[in-house]
Amino acid sequence: MRVDLVNPPMYVNPSALTALRPAPPLGLAYVAAAVREAGHDVRAIDAIGESPGEKRPERGLVRLGLSETELVRRIRPDADVVGVGSLWSFGWPLVRSLLHAIRRARPGVTIVCGGEHFTALPEHSMREAPIDFVVLGEGEQVTVDLLARLGKDPGFDRAAVPGIVWRTPAGELVRNPRAARVRDVDRLPWPAWDLFDLAAYDRHGYVTGNRYGRTIPILATRGCPYQCTYCSSPNMWTTRWYARDPADVVDEIEFLARRYGANAFPFQDLTSIIKRDWIVRFSHELLRRDLRVRWQLAAGTRCEVVDEEVVDLLYRSGCRALYFAPESGSERTRDLIKKRMKMDTLLRASEIAVKRGLNLGAFLVIGFPHDTEGDLEETVSLARTLGRLGLSDVSCAVFFPIPSTELATYLFSTGRARLDDEFLMTPVHVHDRFVTEKNNYSERVSARTLTAFKYRTILAFYGALFRAHPSRFRRVLGNLFSGEETTKLDVFLNETKRALLGLHVREDALTRPADGAPVRRPVRGERRVLPLVSP
Numbered sequence: 001m002r003v004d005l006v007n008p009p010m011y012v013n014p015s016a017l018t019a020l021r022p023a024p025p026l027g028l029a030y031v032a033a034a035v036r037e038a039g040h041d042v043r044a045i046d047a048i049g050e051s052p053g054e055k056r057p058e059r060g061l062v063r064l065g066l067s068e069t070e071l072v073r074r075i076r077p078d079a080d081v082v083g084v085g086s087l088w089s090f091g092w093p094l095v096r097s098l099l100h101a102i103r104r105a106r107p108g109v110t111i112v113c114g115g116e117h118f119t120a121l122p123e124h125s126m127r128e129a130p131i132d133f134v135v136l137g138e139g140e141q142v143t144v145d146l147l148a149r150l151g152k153d154p155g156f157d158r159a160a161v162p163g164i165v166w167r168t169p170a171g172e173l174v175r176n177p178r179a180a181r182v183r184d185v186d187r188l189p190w191p192a193w194d195l196f197d198l199a200a201y202d203r204h205g206y207v208t209g210n211r212y213g214r215t216i217p218i219l220a221t222r223g224c225p226y227q228c229t230y231c232s233s234p235n236m237w238t239t240r241w242y243a244r245d246p247a248d249v250v251d252e253i254e255f256l257a258r259r260y261g262a263n264a265f266p267f268q269d270l271t272s273i274i275k276r277d278w279i280v281r282f283s284h285e286l287l288r289r290d291l292r293v294r295w296q297l298a299a300g301t302r303c304e305v306v307d308e309e310v311v312d313l314l315y316r317s318g319c320r321a322l323y324f325a326p327e328s329g330s331e332r333t334r335d336l337i338k339k340r341m342k343m344d345t346l347l348r349a350s351e352i353a354v355k356r357g358l359n360l361g362a363f364l365v366i367g368f369p370h371d372t373e374g375d376l377e378e379t380v381s382l383a384r385t386l387g388r389l390g391l392s393d394v395s396c397a398v399f400f401p402i403p404s405t406e407l408a409t410y411l412f413s414t415g416r417a418r419l420d421d422e423f424l425m426t427p428v429h430v431h432d433r434f435v436t437e438k439n440n441y442s443e444r445v446s447a448r449t450l451t452a453f454k455y456r457t458i459l460a461f462y463g464a465l466f467r468a469h470p471s472r473f474r475r476v477l478g479n480l481f482s483g484e485e486t487t488k489l490d491v492f493l494n495e496t497k498r499a500l501l502g503l504h505v506r507e508d509a510l511t512r513p514a515d516g517a518p519v520r521r522p523v524r525g526e527r528r529v530l531p532l533v534s535p
Helices: 026-037 068-073 089-105 116-120 122-128 140-152 198-203 246-260 276-289 308-316 331-336 343-356 373-389 406-414 447-468 470-482 488-501
Strands: 002-007 010-012 041-046 055-058 061-064 081-085 110-114 133-135 164-167 173-175 264-266 294-301 319-327 359-366 393-398
Touching: 002 026, 010 089, 026 041, 026 081, 026 140, 068 089, 081 089, 081 140, 089 110, 089 116, 089 122, 110 116, 110 140, 116 122, 116 133, 122 133, 122 164, 122 173, 133 140, 246 276, 276 308, 308 319, 308 343, 319 331, 319 343, 331 373, 343 359, 343 373, 359 373, 359 447, 373 393, 373 447, 393 447, 393 488, 447 470, 470 488
Parallel strands: 002 041, 002 081, 081 110, 110 133, 264 294, 294 319, 319 359, 359 393
Antiparallel strands: 010 061, 055 061, 133 164, 164 173
């Protein structure tokens, strides 16, 4: 079948107090690889990668990427299936409009959607847009199974395919039982990056976390065994954590280094460091091959198994940034959100990581529904402690409810939230300069008070950091002038500087394969003959 996969445009918030940048669509690249391996003719249409500098004001935000008209024009006239992925629900107004435009232009095409947003709200999405199928959760195998049945018989028995939501001829929406998770994740093909313009992302600095060089994202593990009430993982991935063979992950890193000249790899795992043995074996494998790359755990990870040996291996193998996610300084709040973390464990792991030279950051959140001012005072105190310890960054966001999570369900039940565009777009405003009541889901703290606590938390951290470690302030100023990024504060300051000066494009971009040939996953043990691309 002829399958066109679409990465839609997205909203960015120009008034945010942090630089939240788009990144290459890792999930869609995995699906593209699986679909191609199954024998289908796959194309990718990437609204952001194909027009990374195209920005339009919309809804008080900035719409980034190809226009709707241009994106639809790029869909093949003879495409059998158009697949659309969506990670964040705050992009739903854009995606919904795009889906209607696709249906108008290609009335006979089958539209399949997947990703975090569609897994959380399949029926809502199908009621508002002309979608034929939604793929729930992990997308590769379900999509391949669906395409196989569509290719053989368009009238196949929809109820026989686990993991999809579909529409009956009468318009009724039916949700099939979920498909089993892929346990042998090593058998999945590597992302089909040859279908995307990685160079465009790199030129514009569209990377996850800190930009340490020519960057391509990596996924080494899938899922998370924890059940935090604010997180979409239990619905999207279930509570099972599966890890790839460390050697297979390093195979991919080595291949990307040779094929594209990449030398920096942000991991997009929900939490990489669950099992000590896995991260130790991975670090040893990197050291054994002497690839001399940099990598980071920019999305956050657990701290329980982080000790002196682990931190030393992380640093020597090229890890330069690590983020923990305590969320709150209040033990009461952490208990309510089911954040299973001990404060002494966090502080011990933080001290070890900072001492070894890692750029360590922490994610904090204020304004959970049950937060009190006392809970927020404890978060300010934690931020001050982390600053004295010498962490590089702290991020203080205002809580936002993600559809399908336990807290979102609670807010719907109490009437504090209703499912509409305003609710779905809350996440894009969590780093606004000021909290508004329409984006405040706290039952006991006003938006004005939350705004005050947000700035108090940030000032407590950086005040303590620069007093206890004055060299850090000098380094921040130096990085601002040089453009180097070693922390998220550097990212924010440099992005602000570039916006003010009108400097957006970086010239040290990834090398793109000249022949445009597909990326083939090497057979285990195969001699790799592609030369390293010179920086």
